[in-house]
Amino acid sequence: MTASEHAPGRGTDRAELIDRQAVRSASSSVTGMVLLVASEAVFFAAFLGIYAVSYTRARVWPPAGIDTPSLAVPTVGVVVLLVSGAAMARAMRHAHRREYQRAGTLRWLAAALVSAVVFGVLLAIGYADLPFSVGQGIYESLFYVIIGLEFAHVVGGAVLLGVVLTRTWTGELALRRDPIQAAAIYWYFVVVLGVVIYAVLYLAGVG
Amino acid sequence: MTTTDVLAKPAAPRPRSSRVLDWLTTTDHKKIGIMYLVNSFTFFAFAGVLAILMRTQLMRPDNNVLSPKSFNEAFTIHGTIMIFLVILPLLSGFGNYFVPLQIGALDMAFPRVNAASFWLLPVGGLTILAGYLTKGGPAAAGWTNYVPLSLQGGTGEDLWILGLLVVGTSSLLGAINFIVTVLRLRAPGMTLTRMPIFTWATTTTSILIVLAVPSLTAALLMLLADHHLGTVFFNPAHGGSVANYLNTFWFFGHPEVYMLIMGAWGAVSEIVPVFSRKPLYGYRFVILALMLIMALSFTVWGHHMYTTGLVNDSFFSVTTELISVPTGVLVLCWLFTLWKGKLSFEPPMLFALGFIAMFVIGGIDGVWMASPAADFTIHDTYFVVSHIHYVLLGGSLFGIFAALYYWFPKMSGRMLSRRLGQWQFWLLLISFNVTFFPMHFLGLWGMPRRVATYPLSSGWGLTNFIETISAYVIAVSMLIGLVNIIITLRKPRNAPADPWGGNTLEWATTSPPPPHNFDRLPEIRSERPVRDLRLSVTAAARSERSPRTAGPDAAGPVGAGQ
Numbered sequence: 001m002t003a004s005e006h007a008p009g010r011g012t013d014r015a016e017l018i019d020r021q022a023v024r025s026a027s028s029s030v031t032g033m034v035l036l037v038a039s040e041a042v043f044f045a046a047f048l049g050i051y052a053v054s055y056t057r058a059r060v061w062p063p064a065g066i067d068t069p070s071l072a073v074p075t076v077g078v079v080v081l082l083v084s085g086a087a088m089a090r091a092m093r094h095a096h097r098r099e100y101q102r103a104g105t106l107r108w109l110a111a112a113l114v115s116a117v118v119f120g121v122l123l124a125i126g127y128a129d130l131p132f133s134v135g136q137g138i139y140e141s142l143f144y145v146i147i148g149l150e151f152a153h154v155v156g157g158a159v160l161l162g163v164v165l166t167r168t169w170t171g172e173l174a175l176r177r178d179p180i181q182a183a184a185i186y187w188y189f190v191v192v193l194g195v196v197i198y199a200v201l202y203l204a205g206v207g
Numbered sequence: 208m209t210t211t212d213v214l215a216k217p218a219a220p221r222p223r224s225s226r227v228l229d230w231l232t233t234t235d236h237k238k239i240g241i242m243y244l245v246n247s248f249t250f251f252a253f254a255g256v257l258a259i260l261m262r263t264q265l266m267r268p269d270n271n272v273l274s275p276k277s278f279n280e281a282f283t284i285h286g287t288i289m290i291f292l293v294i295l296p297l298l299s300g301f302g303n304y305f306v307p308l309q310i311g312a313l314d315m316a317f318p319r320v321n322a323a324s325f326w327l328l329p330v331g332g333l334t335i336l337a338g339y340l341t342k343g344g345p346a347a348a349g350w351t352n353y354v355p356l357s358l359q360g361g362t363g364e365d366l367w368i369l370g371l372l373v374v375g376t377s378s379l380l381g382a383i384n385f386i387v388t389v390l391r392l393r394a395p396g397m398t399l400t401r402m403p404i405f406t407w408a409t410t411t412t413s414i415l416i417v418l419a420v421p422s423l424t425a426a427l428l429m430l431l432a433d434h435h436l437g438t439v440f441f442n443p444a445h446g447g448s449v450a451n452y453l454n455t456f457w458f459f460g461h462p463e464v465y466m467l468i469m470g471a472w473g474a475v476s477e478i479v480p481v482f483s484r485k486p487l488y489g490y491r492f493v494i495l496a497l498m499l500i501m502a503l504s505f506t507v508w509g510h511h512m513y514t515t516g517l518v519n520d521s522f523f524s525v526t527t528e529l530i531s532v533p534t535g536v537l538v539l540c541w542l543f544t545l546w547k548g549k550l551s552f553e554p555p556m557l558f559a560l561g562f563i564a565m566f567v568i569g570g571i572d573g574v575w576m577a578s579p580a581a582d583f584t585i586h587d588t589y590f591v592v593s594h595i596h597y598v599l600l601g602g603s604l605f606g607i608f609a610a611l612y613y614w615f616p617k618m619s620g621r622m623l624s625r626r627l628g629q630w631q632f633w634l635l636l637i638s639f640n641v642t643f644f645p646m647h648f649l650g651l652w653g654m655p656r657r658v659a660t661y662p663l664s665s666g667w668g669l670t671n672f673i674e675t676i677s678a679y680v681i682a683v684s685m686l687i688g689l690v691n692i693i694i695t696l697r698k699p700r701n702a703p704a705d706p707w708g709g710n711t712l713e714w715a716t717t718s719p720p721p722p723h724n725f726d727r728l729p730e731i732r733s734e735r736p737v738r739d740l741r742l743s744v745t746a747a748a749r750s751e752r753s754p755r756t757a758g759p760d761a762a763g764p765v766g767a768g769q
Contacts, residue, residue, distance in 0.1 A: 012311070012395055012728040021313050024391045028316040031390055035383045039421045046425035046458070050440065050451050058446065134437050138446035141438035145429070 033182040037189045047146050054138045062139050067131035068206045078121035078198040084115035085191035090182050095180050113161040120154045157190045234318035236307050239325050243300025247293050248291045257281045261316045266675035268663040278659035279347035286350030290373045292332045294603045298470030301610050302409040308713035309403045311394025311728045316387040324380040331373030338363030354441040368427050375420045382416035396731030397750025399504045401713040407469045407494050408473025409499040415462045423459035450517045457508035463575040465504045470604025475559045478613050479541050480557035481707050483548025489540040496533035503530045513579045520579040527577035554628030558609035561636050565601025620700035627691040631684050638680035645670045710735035
């Protein structure tokens with residue numbers, strides 16, 4: 001027997017706790033995704049930090065005598081990525097309207113997913129065309145590993161977008177906004193990451 | 208249904224196979240918490256055997272119980288297992304069991320993710336240990352796994368990296384789960400400044416994990432890439448640098464030290480007030496100190512690299528010394544809690560007091576080492592071995608044992624033997640100090656750490672001999688703890704809901720709690736809701752008997768054990 005059964009005054013009984021847990025956990029996935037994205041940011045900061053340190057230590061950057069990658073494909077890629085982010089934002093707006101708009105949400109989610117896939121393909125093409133090999137130096141190693149990890153995150157994001165797209169299509173998400181919001185947070189992270197990597201590795205680093 | 212009904216009418220006993228399946232597939236935070244503890248204590252036994260082997264090798268000069276290669280493997284695996292698979296998961300195990308209870312939640316925010324983060328642990332741990340089955344043996348480059356030495360490792364090294372990636376994922380998922388649980392699932396009235404300190408400590412630990420473990424993951428991936436994909440992150444011949452490893456590893460590694468101790472601070476901050484019959488002195492200062500330490504711990508990683516000449520020693524020295532300020536605040540808050548308290552020396556309190564004393568010694572060592580001038584002398588000597596064992600064994604593990612003795616009745620419904628607990632404590636306290644205190648001297652005399660043996664002419668033989676004998680006594684004390692648990696688990700369940708006169712919500716439910724945790728939560732108006740409840744029950748009972756003497760009692764053990 002526990003003391004709380006004899007308690008004078010107001011407590012919380014079990015039914016109330018269960019209701020509360022159900023309501024409060026509805027937005028848990030969003031909070032969880034924010035934390036995951038925070039840890040992903042630290043993960044990439046480690047590589048970009050090494051990039052910065054290597055850059056400051058090198059006399060010539062990129063190293064003298066190597067072919068630098070072309071800017072064309074990555075530039076198209078980053079534009080496509082931004083389009084994808086914008087499409088995701090539109091999808092969110094449709095999902096959050098007072099009257100849930102399944103068709104609009106679906107359309108813009110599909111647009112975000114298609115442009116995500118296109119970006120992934122462009123990234124892969126740029127990767128295959130890199131004019132140097134991974135072991136030549138720290139510049140080359142960083143280039144391959146950072147772009148490779150970015151590609152992995154684009155694939156993960158595309159899978160996530162595919163999942164919420166399917167669940168919107170089946171009508172599962174008519175009453176829940178948190179999965180789509182969580183997917184959006186992850187995808188915005190990938191978009192920002194793509195822009196930062198483009199700026200650092202291509203715009204500033206190719207020279 | 209009241210709690211008594213639950214106790215009076217146990218479910219019909221079910222076949223054993225179904226009960227096993229229950230444990231394997233459970234998403235109940237309490238069962239997962241217990242599995243964390245069992246898993247970690249199993250790894251603890253393995254790491255303990257390695258420690259005993261190492262001490263046996265070092266017992267005499269020019270000994271050859273272990274070959275130098277086996278010795279390197281032993282200290283590598285001992286350190287890795289103790290840090291990643293024993294201390295941190297033990298604290299997570301207590302966190303899993305008690306954070307939802309302490310905040311009045313029914314479970315963690317993501318129960319299935321919680322199960323996943325547990326099951327990744329044995330997978331990762333066994334992956335690391337699988338190195339023993341490979342031809343070249345397991346990883347042997349120390350738990351810090353410095354390059355270029357670690358890059359010369361074979362399959363065992365790869366298994367070490369893969370295993371740690373899995374363990375890191377487990378911690379990260381667990382940490383996100385804790386933070387979301389604390390943010391989203393607190394009971395009505397449980398504001399952040401009424402949250403128990405153990406829950407606070409688990410939260411700050413989790414924030415450290417979220418922001419630091421990715422740096423370890425990055426370091427491990429770079430190691431793997433350098434090893435197999437031909438990248439040159441750590442190869443100075445091609446523009447890489449060993450410092451790239453040191454920086455990414457220690458950016459994780461120093462916050463890691465705080466991940467390993469904060470939970471123990473939290474448990475001690477729960478235990479000291481309960482057994483002093485006083486509120487925790489400076490509750491809000493303790494929270495503030497935890498947060499300050501959490502933030503500062505990201506600014507001190509360079510103090511592991513003083514002797515490399517790669518970092519600004521003065522900067523890192525200042526930040527490191529700064530951490531001792533909030534840490535001192537914690538210690539003072541515990542001491543002021545004890546001051547003029549009505550102390551009772553039950554085993555949890557003994558271990559908590561032992562923790563404070565040992566942690567202060569370890570902390571003072573740490574302040575010395577934070578001075579670059581001193582560190583140039585004691586770097587890589589047994590002084591460092593002594594320091595880390597004072598903070599992690601004398602600190603974290605004493606805290607973990609305090610927590611175990613304190614919460615065992617809640618988890619199992621049975622009280623651990625007081626007498627065996629006292630034996631374990633005193634044996635451990637004495638043998639721990641006899642083993643590790645003289646290591647300070649060995650360090651100052653110049654004995655380097657991580658050496659498989661030493662010559663007779665060094666004159667270190669007698670000290671090492673005494674330390675080894677004493678290390679065997681540590682093993683005996685651990686066996687006493689194990690015997691205590693085994694004996695207790697065979698006894699009937701008779702622990703009361705609140706055997707110690709606790710303050711926090713886990714004591715407001717039965718021992719062990721029902722699967723749904725609470726039938727009813729008391730009102731939460733302070734950081735000590737169960738004490739408030741006890742006082743109001745007593746006051747109500749008194750006013751029924753004699754209205755004139757009604758009034759809140761002093762903070763005595765009233766209502767304890769009802």
